[in-house]
Amino acid sequence: MMKQMHSARGVVGMVAAATVLSTVTACNVNNELLQPQNPGTVDQSAVGSPAAAAALKVGAMGKLKYVVADPVPAGFGGSSIWEASGLLSDEFMNSDFQNSQNDVDQRTMSPDTQVSNYARTTQARGFIRDAIVAEQQFEPAKTYNIGELYMALSFIEMTLAENFCNGIPLGFNTAGVVNYNDPAFTPKTNSQVYDIALSHIDSALAVLGTATDTASVPVRQASLIVKARILVDKGQYAAAAALVPSSAVPTTYQYLFVTQASSNSDDLGIWTLNNSVARMSVTDSIVVYGGKTFQTLNVIPFASLNDPRVPILKGTDAKLPAEDAGQTPLFIQQVYKNRDDPIAMVSGIDARLIEAEAKLNANDIAGMMQVLNDLRSQRPAIGKFVPGAMSALATPATKDAATSLFFREKALWQFGRGQRLSDLRRLVRQYGRDPNKTYPAGSHYKGGTYGTDVAFPVPDVERVNQQFTGCIDKNA
Secondary structure (H helix, E strand, O other): OOOOEEEOOOOOOHHHHHHHHOOOOOOOHHHHHHHHHOOOOOOOOOOOOHHHHHHHHHHHHHHHHHHHOOOOOOOHHHOOHHHHHHHHOOOEEEOOOOHHHHHHHOOOOOOOOOOOOHHHHHHHHHHHHHHHHHHHHHOOOOHHHHHHHHHHHHHHHHHHHHHEOEOEOOOOEEOOEEOOOOHHHOOEOHHHHHHHHHHHHHHHHHHHOOOOOOOHHHHHHHHHHHHHHHHHHOOOHHHHHHHOOOOOOOOOOEEEEOOOOOOHHHOOHHHHHHHHOOOEEEOOOEEEEOOEEEEOEOOOOHHHHOOOOOOEEEHHHHOOOOOOOOOOOOEEEOOOOOOOOOEEEEEHHHHHHHHHHHHHHOOOHHHHHHHHHHHHHHOOOEOOEOOOOOOOOOOOOOHHHHHHHHHHHHHHHOOOOOOHHHHHHHHHHOOOOOHHHOOOEOEOOOOOEOOOOOOEOOOHHHHHOOOOOOOOEOOO
């Protein structure tokens, strides 16, 4: 069967375009937060033609890619939310010397942390909103462009709700003016943000309609997956699965972010931070550090599991020491082993796992196992990586065991794609698991013990908004 892939239009070469469209200054945190509510260099008054609107769209989609898949070259403080959430969950462990990174790994973050990439995430949302307005005015017939932007807007909002505490403002400007008294700046619960994201993905699907052209179909498939993910986040499993049957979203489908091998500033984030500068190591349950052996509780031992979906190269074999002077054992993921490997924002694998989770919640354990074992047999590509052979799994005896197995399989299929932290939160929120038996726990190998954080705080940089006073709560 031909693999159905879709590279986000304009993503190749998008970073350069985004640089033209952006006026972000890394040295002023307040300006950085305000920037998303401001149009870029190509502002609304300058967008007076279809070509300018198209350029704004390219830049906005580039911002989305930076937020989820690429680090900013300045260092870990500019990492993508996918890598940062992998560090807070159990995909990665800290092999750097920076306290801010260790605080994330140890689940002991302060409200001023910048590792979460919050400011750039909200920036991306502002650029996408501006691009929607421009496209609607100057290229209204290009419904696939408008639909893709609404899909991107929804994905950003879903990402905020999945990764940050309750209390997320979703402000914006009007003609370049920020009104902090606007209700949009009122901090919102994760549930409220999901509802807003749902309204925007519905806008994407409405504008795309039933168009069958080659530009519209893959965007609609991506939109269906995004909507299904939001419904899963809201606990509506059956409704989510009904959106993404294989007839609508083939297992081989991928919405890919593509990087440029010729541009160091466009390297894939997971490759940069793990494979290149060694600031993160793939997690293992047993860590030898400083001559002592530490066991981290509750984690999937990705590094030593030897699963075909997450192949590992030891840093010693690669002759690459960890950034912290080689103190932390370095394990290097090989799913994305090249700096320019494509990575899927959403995929048909996600669709199948959504169907499997619906069966789990309908107590159809045999049906869930059929989906999981079909994936293991078919071995669909992850980016361009194809996993090795896998044998079928036995059916668990209880629903609790089936739940554990499902989320373990999900973690291995979706490694490094920003879903593991959300899944740990859902295990607590939706499945009633104890966070101390779900998140990394025990003695931390760099000193002290793991803390209690289950999500990123909305950082203090948001306090320029007078309505924001901190997280409403820090619940999963």
